Structures are given as C-alpha cells and as structure tokens.
Amino acid sequence: MTAVNSPRVDAAHEPPLWEHDKGTLTYHSRRALVQLLQGPLIRAQKEPVLWAAIISDEENLRARLHEVFLELVVDETEGFAFTRMVEEDSVSIPQVLRTDKLKHIDTAILLNLRQELGLTLPGERVIVDVEDLRESIGYVRAVDNRDEAGFTKRFNAAMKRIQNDYSLISATETEGRFEVSPVLRQLFDASTVSAIRDEYARLAQTEDQDEQDPEQLQEQEVASDD
Incomplete structure (x- = not known):
C-alpha cells in the first residue's frame, strides 16, 4: 500500500489563505502591513x-x-508604529507616501506640542489646553498678518486637521483638552524644533518692523519739510 503524503508546508511560511496564494505572512501580519501602508x-x-503581529513579525x-x-518605525515604549520614506542620497527613491505641505499655523502648533512632549519622560501622558495652546502660538498672527477672528478660525481648522487627518492629538474626557501623540518625538527632534521656532520669531520681528517703517518714514518727511 502506497502512503499518501500531505503537501509539505515550510515551517517558516504560513499556509496559503486562498488558492494560488503566494504570500508567506500570517493573516494578522498582512492586515498590519496593509494598515501600515494606509497610515x-x-x-x-x-x-x-x-x-502584536508587528512585534512578533517585525x-x-x-x-x-x-x-x-519604506522604513518601519516601532516604538515599543510608547506603543506605536508607522512608516516613512527611506532616506538615502545614493539611491533615487520614488515618492511612495502622500505628503502634505504643512501650513504655517499647523507647523507652529506641532512644534509647540513637540516642546510639551520634551518636558516629560517617555511613557507619560501629555495633556494640553486648547486656549493655552492658541495663546502660545500668537506669534503666527504677525507672520500671517491676520486679525484675531481670522487667526482663531485658522487655528480651529488646524486643530481639526491635526486631530482627524494626522492623528497627532486626541480629545480627552475634558472639553478643550487634548492628549498629544508621542509619535511627534519621532517626527521632530529637539534641534529642528528650536531652529523652526527661531525662524518664526525672526519672521514675526521682521513683520513688526515693516509695519513701523512707513510711520517712521512719514515722521522723517514731515520733519524735513519744517
């Protein structure tokens, strides 16, 4: 009697999930891969x-x-994972991920949130008050040359983008207070935060000087007529 052998399955590979399936990842690892690509x-x-699939099949x-x-970024301490483009000058890398150009106010908010993260230890929750945050980035008004109502409207829209599109803040049980995502530690290092904040301060100072110059020029002209 001839024995009928079952198809051999390599222990390093997962059995096919459907007919003609050539993949080797487990079901949950495939789902994790899809979610990482979707972001x-x-x-x-x-x-x-x-x-759990990411940790076991990293x-x-x-x-x-x-x-x-794409590069996989995993922070086991904070409990998050995401992808970002590989950075390599010697290789021409095509654009894989969608990139959004941040508005001035979005950048200012994110930098402030990153600074708040820098004041705490990894693993600690960071909660910010929306009104305190709005006041702390008031210098953006000078750069964008907006009145108070226009600035508030842009600020509220930016907060919605940061929460809904970028998932970098989340609402808490207290109205007007948000928890900051620790992923910001990976997106902005301390030197980047300092450099960009200095540039905004310079732009704001330049804007103030530009607004004062016409008045100073007018005073000089009047004085010369006398």
Whole structure:
C-alpha cells in the first residue's frame, strides 16, 4: 500500500489563505502591513491584535516595506508604529507616501506640542489646553498678518486637521483638552524644533518692523519739510 503524503508546508511560511496564494505572512501580519501602508500609524492600545503581529513579525514586515522604499518605525515604549520614506542620497527613491505641505499655523502648533512632549519622560501622558495652546502660538498672527477672528478660525481648522487627518492629538474626557501623540518625538527632534521656532520669531520681528517703517518714514518727511 502506497502512503499518501500531505503537501509539505515550510515551517517558516504560513499556509496559503486562498488558492494560488503566494504570500508567506500570517493573516494578522498582512492586515498590519496593509494598515501600515494606509497610515497614519498603528497604536498598541487601540489595535492590540495588529500591534502584536508587528512585534512578533517585525523583521518580515520590515523586509516587505523595504521592497517599496519604506522604513518601519516601532516604538515599543510608547506603543506605536508607522512608516516613512527611506532616506538615502545614493539611491533615487520614488515618492511612495502622500505628503502634505504643512501650513504655517499647523507647523507652529506641532512644534509647540513637540516642546510639551520634551518636558516629560517617555511613557507619560501629555495633556494640553486648547486656549493655552492658541495663546502660545500668537506669534503666527504677525507672520500671517491676520486679525484675531481670522487667526482663531485658522487655528480651529488646524486643530481639526491635526486631530482627524494626522492623528497627532486626541480629545480627552475634558472639553478643550487634548492628549498629544508621542509619535511627534519621532517626527521632530529637539534641534529642528528650536531652529523652526527661531525662524518664526525672526519672521514675526521682521513683520513688526515693516509695519513701523512707513510711520517712521512719514515722521522723517514731515520733519524735513519744517
């Protein structure tokens, strides 16, 4: 009697999920890969199954992402993972991820939030008050040359973008207070924050001087007529 052998499955590979399936990742690792590609990030607390797949299959996921010029960023302390473009000057890398050009006010808010993160230890929650945040970036008004009503409107719109589109803040149980995502530590380092804030301060000072110059010029002209 001839024995009928079952098809051999490589222990390093997952059995096919459907007919003609050539993939080797587990079901949950595939879902994690899709979510990483869709973005913006995976959080351990909100998506524990996908997070567990990332931790257990990190090297395989990292290899798959490298195939499309993406780097996997994993922070086990804070519990999040996301992808970003590989940075390599010696290789011409195509644009894979969608990039949005931040508005001045978006950048100012994010820099302020990043600074708040820098005042705490990794793992600690950072909660900010929306009114305190709005006042702290008042210098943007000088750069954008906006009145109070226009500035407030732009600020509120920016907060919605940062919360809904970028997932970098989340509402708390207290109205007007938001929790800052620790992923900002990975997006802005301390030197970048300092450099950009200095540039905004310079632009604001230049704007103030430009507004004063016409008056000073008029005074000089009147004085010369006398």
